Amino acid sequence: MPGHGTRDTGHALLEVKGLRVAVAGNEILKGVDLAIREGEVHAIMGPNGSGKSTLAQVLAGHPAYTVLAGSAKYEGKDLLSMKPEERARAGVFLAFQYPVEIRGITNSYFLRSALNALRRERGEPELDPIDFLQVLEQKLKAIGWDDSMMNRPVNEGFSGGEKKRNEILQLAVLEPRLAILDETDSGLDIDALKTVAHAVNQLRGPKRSFLIVTHYQRLLNHITPDVVHVLADGRIVKSGGPELAHELEAKGYDWLRDAAMVS
Amino acid sequence: MAHVEQLVGSYRAWAANGASGAPGWLKDLREGGIARFHDLGFPNMKQEAWRFTSVAPIAEGSFELAQPPARTPKLDDIRPFLLFETGYRLVFLDGFFQPSLSTPFFDDIQSLAHVVAHRQDLVRQHLGTYAATQDRPFSALNTAFVHEGAFVHVPAKATIAEPIQLLFLASGAKQVVSHPRNLVVIEREARASIVETYASLGQGPYWTNSVTEVVVGEGARVDYHRVQRESERAYHVATTQTHQGRDSTVHLHTVAFGAALARHDIGAVMAGPGGTLILNGLYLLAGQQHADHHTTIDHAADHCESHEYFNGVLDEKSRGVFTGRIIVRPGAQKTDSKQTNNNLLLSTDAHADSQPQLEIYADDVKCTHGSTVGPLDPRALFYLRSRGVGEAEARRLMTYGFAAEILGRMDVAALRAELDRIVRDRLAA
Numbered sequence: 288m289p290g291h292g293t294r295d296t297g298h299a300l301l302e303v304k305g306l307r308v309a310v311a312g313n314e315i316l317k318g319v320d321l322a323i324r325e326g327e328v329h330a331i332m333g334p335n336g337s338g339k340s341t342l343a344q345v346l347a348g349h350p351a352y353t354v355l356a357g358s359a360k361y362e363g364k365d366l367l368s369m370k371p372e373e374r375a376r377a378g379v380f381l382a383f384q385y386p387v388e389i390r391g392i393t394n395s396y397f398l399r400s401a402l403n404a405l406r407r408e409r410g411e412p413e414l415d416p417i418d419f420l421q422v423l424e425q426k427l428k429a430i431g432w433d434d435s436m437m438n439r440p441v442n443e444g445f446s447g448g449e450k451k452r453n454e455i456l457q458l459a460v461l462e463p464r465l466a467i468l469d470e471t472d473s474g475l476d477i478d479a480l481k482t483v484a485h486a487v488n489q490l491r492g493p494k495r496s497f498l499i500v501t502h503y504q505r506l507l508n509h510i511t512p513d514v515v516h517v518l519a520d521g522r523i524v525k526s527g528g529p530e531l532a533h534e535l536e537a538k539g540y541d542w543l544r545d546a547a548m549v550s
Numbered sequence: 551m552a553h554v555e556q557l558v559g560s561y562r563a564w565a566a567n568g569a570s571g572a573p574g575w576l577k578d579l580r581e582g583g584i585a586r587f588h589d590l591g592f593p594n595m596k597q598e599a600w601r602f603t604s605v606a607p608i609a610e611g612s613f614e615l616a617q618p619p620a621r622t623p624k625l626d627d628i629r630p631f632l633l634f635e636t637g638y639r640l641v642f643l644d645g646f647f648q649p650s651l652s653t654p655f656f657d658d659i660q661s662l663a664h665v666v667a668h669r670q671d672l673v674r675q676h677l678g679t680y681a682a683t684q685d686r687p688f689s690a691l692n693t694a695f696v697h698e699g700a701f702v703h704v705p706a707k708a709t710i711a712e713p714i715q716l717l718f719l720a721s722g723a724k725q726v727v728s729h730p731r732n733l734v735v736i737e738r739e740a741r742a743s744i745v746e747t748y749a750s751l752g753q754g755p756y757w758t759n760s761v762t763e764v765v766v767g768e769g770a771r772v773d774y775h776r777v778q779r780e781s782e783r784a785y786h787v788a789t790t791q792t793h794q795g796r797d798s799t800v801h802l803h804t805v806a807f808g809a810a811l812a813r814h815d816i817g818a819v820m821a822g823p824g825g826t827l828i829l830n831g832l833y834l835l836a837g838q839q840h841a842d843h844h845t846t847i848d849h850a851a852d853h854c855e856s857h858e859y860f861n862g863v864l865d866e867k868s869r870g871v872f873t874g875r876i877i878v879r880p881g882a883q884k885t886d887s888k889q890t891n892n893n894l895l896l897s898t899d900a901h902a903d904s905q906p907q908l909e910i911y912a913d914d915v916k917c918t919h920g921s922t923v924g925p926l927d928p929r930a931l932f933y934l935r936s937r938g939v940g941e942a943e944a945r946r947l948m949t950y951g952f953a954a955e956i957l958g959r960m961d962v963a964a965l966r967a968e969l970d971r972i973v974r975d976r977l978a979a
Contacts, residue, residue: 347936348932348935348936349932350928350932370935370941371932371935371936372935372936372938372939372940372941372944374936375935375936375937375938376938380936381936383933383936386933387927387929387930387932387933388930389930389933389934389947389948389951390892390948390951390952390955391950391951391952391953391954391955391956391958392947392948392950392951392954397934397937397947400934400937400939400943400947401934401937401938401939404937404938404939404940404943405938408938440951440955457937461937461938
């Protein structure tokens with residue numbers, strides 16, 4: 288298993304260099320460097336407003352963000368020039384911090400449309416509703432759901448916890464190579480947190496990498512990362528092993544924020 | 551006003567001729583209707599209820615009363631408009647009943663003219679009782695020409711399992727007007743499902759001016775579906791008026807795809823306590839189409855519940871108008887009323903007007919309303935794209951969802967499937 292100790296070997300899945308990003312004229316990311324190898328789980332931690340969610344969204348291709356400088360290579364390709372749907376089809380997945388409601392479209396129809404878009408890209412035959420149900424059945428078990436959530440419009444009337452589970456369900460069905468989790472733990476009670484963490488752990492594997500964006504260390508009690516980064520004021524100010532998360536939990540972010548100001 | 555005079559003249563000629571055999575009470579009803587229409591004339595945009603809709607193409611046009619069609623269509627001709635070929639159905643062409651295409655049931659599911667001639671006792675107490683004409687010129691005009699249309703009577707405690715199809719076809723003859731008049735009586739604890747469809751075999755322009763009264767007895771339930779898919783050159787003016795007794799349920803679904811100019815007045819009176827109403831509508835317009843839905847839900851009794859959902863999908867230069875008036879009468883305590891109107895603008899030239907009007911005269915009630923007008927939600931668009939769905943498909947999917955939200959509330963699977971197909975075809979175009 289690649290991990291913190293083997294960081295110098297293995298194939299780089301994502302390589303971000305000097306990434307500077309602005310939204311509505313404000314520079315949020317001020318030069319981010321990050322390399323994630325196949326099979327690694329990286330956590331990005333940091334105080335509110337540090338740019339964590341911006342990093343997650345810009346990697347997924349959100350149109351509101353402007354890349355000022357720098358690069359992001361995914362499987363050696365220029366990720367930033369790809370459309371959001373092209374990134375998804377290449378295996379990039381963002382679990383949204385605030386999942387969006389889509390009126391009139393059932394969860395089941397939505398997921399099948401998404402899976403079929405990916406299958407078309409891979410030259411595989413599309414799944415009809417019946418084949419899809421079989422795929423779905425196994426995945427639902429992983430997040431502790433029956434199919435009652437599948438005939439409801441996407442995220443409509445879902446509780447905060449249900450929305451987050453729905454993101455993890457999509458992750459399980461779409462089987463991305465790079466899964467970015469944007470504050471998936473926020474708003475979850477401890478049971479939901481454990482379910483989500485368990486589902487993520489089951490999805491870990493030598494070919495799949497994770498970038499977990501979180502404010503708190505509590506999700507990392509259940510998903511042990513290979514690398515922990517601290518993002519403060521638009522830059523990664525410190526990287527380390529899983530123990531860094533515990534240190535942050537004990538000491539807070541202020542000591543690092545000060546360090547960022549000095550540099 | 552020349553055109554008002556022309557219509558009154560054509561009424562006089564008709565009343566003296568073909569319609570002279572009617573019973574006295576019906577003649578009186580007609581005379582009342584034409585007098586009212588003559589007084590009111592056509593509505594204009596200075597009137598509150600017509601602020602956003604000009605009827606100039608109708609008022610300034612010249613329309614002859616439709617004549618009996620020269621040729622009776624074959625079943626093959628009307629098949630595209632039938633959901634199924636079993637069950638009861640009444641078919642009309644340019645307002646004239648087509649017995650050879652219809653499957654009536656004694657005097658209970660029959661042409662109105664037939665029932666007036668044979669069982670006027672079933673009709674007399676209801677016809678013209680529910681659809682107001684005081685300030686409704688089109689309804690008054692229809693009442694002047696009351697003669698033919700669909701009659702449905704479901705006796706107490708009876709259930710008609712398969713939906714009854716009422717099909718109003720236009721031949722496409724130019725500059726003609728028909729005034730279909732429908733009466734639906736669902737007696738105490740009875741149950742029925744009805745699909746009323748307006749469609750055309752030709753282009754027109756022609757004008758349909760219909761009125762449908764639906765009276766629902768104590769503990770009864772009706773699922774009423776109305777599909778307007780007239781020719782895109784047609785003018786369609788209609789009133790649907792329901793009247794509910796105690797503990798009754800009405801699900802009224804309406805879909806408007808067609809006509810150059812369409813105005814649909816929907817009125818629902820909840821006259822007895824414990825009633826439930828779902829008013830569920832969709833308008834899907836493109837080109838220069840204009841559709842105006844004017845709804846009035848009248849909570850006249852306590853402990854009633856009404857849920858109103860209207861979605862509009864407006865493309866190109868089309869315009870959608872929605873007025874949702876809710877009246878809660880004094881004493882209508884524990885009213886629970888919810889109204890939403892959402893309009894999706896697919897082009898910068900499309901336009902929607904949405905006006906809720908709440909008039910609440912009771913204090914222990916729950917009334918909510920919400921309306922939106924705007925383009926596709928960019929957040930949802932990104933969400934779909936981030937899952938691998940291409941931009942064009944994502945837009946189509948979201949637009950479809952807007953329509954599917956309304957269609958999904960309909961219980962008749964064959965109708966849902968047919969409307970679904972029409973929506974998909976329109977979105978693919």
